[in-house]
Amino acid sequence: MTTKRVPSVAHLQQALREKTREVDVLHRITESISNQLDLEAVLRHIVEVVVEVTKADACLLYLLSDGQDELILRASKNPHPKLIGRITIGLGEGITGWVAQERTRVVIPSNASDDPRFKFFHNLPEDRHQAFVSVPIMAKNEVVGVINAQHKRPKHYRLDQIALLSTIANQVGGAIENARLYDQMKRKALQVETLSLVSETVASNRLIEDVLQLLVTMTAQMMSSKICSIMLLDEASGELRIEATQSLSEQYRRKPNLKIGQSISGRAVKDRRPIIVADVTKEANYMYSDMAKKEGLCSMVSVPMIVRERAIGVINSYTSSPHAFTTEEVRLLQAIANQAAIAIEHTTLIEKSFEMQEALAVRKLMERAKGYLMRSKKLTEEEAFKLIQRQSMDLRKSMREISEAILLAGSIEEQTGGRLK
Structure with missing residues (x-):
């Protein structure tokens, strides 16, 4: 007859303490995530709790990208903070990608690099750890x-630790989704507000330079851009030049002009379609990769500014970390680009109208001046015109100024009975 082993009091007390700690951890997480809608704050709290529960040397938390095709490092405990947002793993890649794809946990007590699913990632902190x-x-x-x-x-993970970690993951999943929805709601509100402000700005009486500067500033805020710029096309030279940017980087501001078809912005104008680049530092067609590395630029979207089926420029938005631009984001940028194009076209038409009015006014003045010279000097129309032209060249004055002077002298002559010399 076998006797069933009765757990000692000390063992039961230890188990009770462990369960009490687990309940306490779950209670703290519940309390934290129920009172917090800020996604970054939720993620930071999760990794801190996981490190406390597992006594881990590091904890990394990845979230699925908007495109659902890769994992992005969004929070960590101990690895360098500059890695946040800059490390991406495809579904199925490495152990982390495998866990996401297969929707099941993996426990490795030692020699993690010997696991057949292991894949080395450049600068990835998990590659320096034996167990996870x-x-x-x-x-x-x-x-x-x-x-x-x-x-x-190497570490032996107890079943209760693994179970608690899985419980934490399941518990925070809903909180992460709620925080994401809250972030999306805030972004949507900001987008609506930005589009409204863009419309007001375009319809205002501000100078076009001020309008474009306001547009890049508002767009950068809406898109969380590291750099946002507007480049306009000089049709005479066929080059794109930076007309406005919110960036303080002198190196970016001094970027050389681009020919149509050159680099990413030039292609967007040539093809009249948005172009997205996942990482400009690795893109062969991007001409300024050294500058991009120095400025900490990563993803880019370039959207043409189109009016009357003509591309007159481009809006560029750069991020500081990998970002999959969504269809909605591209549409918003296109709407802003088109508004900017309309503002530029409107200003151009006003300037042309003003120039035409000026030219007409000058022509009328010259006709009156010629008429006076023809009457007073007995000159032909051609002789009167050449006299005005010669005086303009000799005195280095515009023909308008010479015509006004002749008419003024004629008026004085008529009033005084004098004679124009």
């Missing part, structure tokens, strides 16, 4: 991210 546990973050039965708890030395 990786669990998918789920929301509404869909994967939204992955949490990795990592250890530099």
Whole structure:
């Protein structure tokens, strides 16, 4: 007859303490995420709790991109903060990508690099750790991210630790989705406000230079751009030049003009369609990769400014970290680009109208001046014109000024009975 082993009091007390700690951790997470809608704050709190629970040397939290095709590092504990947002992993790539694709956890107590799913990623912190546990973050039965708890030395993960980590991942999945929805709502409100302000700005009586500067500033805020710029086409030279940017970078502001078809912006104008680049520092067709590296630029979208089926310029938006521009974002940029194009076209028409009015006024003045000279000097029309032209050249005055002087002298002569010399 076998005797069932009765757990010791000390063992039961230890188990009770562990359960109490687990309940406390879950309570703290629940309290935190229920009172917090800011996504970045939620993610930071999650990694801190995971490190506390697992005694991990590091914790990395990845979220699925908007395009649902890659994971982006969004929060971490201990790795360098500059890595946030700059590390991406495709679904199925490495252990982290495998966890997201297969929607199941992976526990590796030692020699992580020996696992057949392991893939080396440049500068990825997990490659320097011996052991880690990786669990998918789920929301509404869909994967939204992955949490990795990592250890530099081999580690035996207890079942209760793994279960708690999975519970945390499931619990925060809904909070992450809520925070994402809140972020989307805020972005949508900002987009509506920006489009409204763009319309007001375009319809205002401001100088076109001020209008374009306001547009790039508002667009950069709406798109969270590292750099936003407007380049206009000089039809005479066939070159695009930077007309406005919110960037303070002198190197970017001094970028040489682009020919149509050159680099990304030139292609957008030539093809009259938006062009998206995932990483300008790795894009062969981007002409300023050294400048992009120095300025910390990554993803880019270039949208042509079109009016009456003509591309007259381009709006560029750069991010500081990898970003998959959505169809909605491109449409918003296109709407702003078209508004800017209309403002420029409107200003051009006004300037042309003013120039035509000026030319007509000068012509009328010259006709009156010629008429006076023909009457008073007995000159032919051609002789009168040549006299005005010669005096304009000799005195280095415009023909308008000479005509006005002749008419003024004629008026004085008529009033005084004098004679024009």
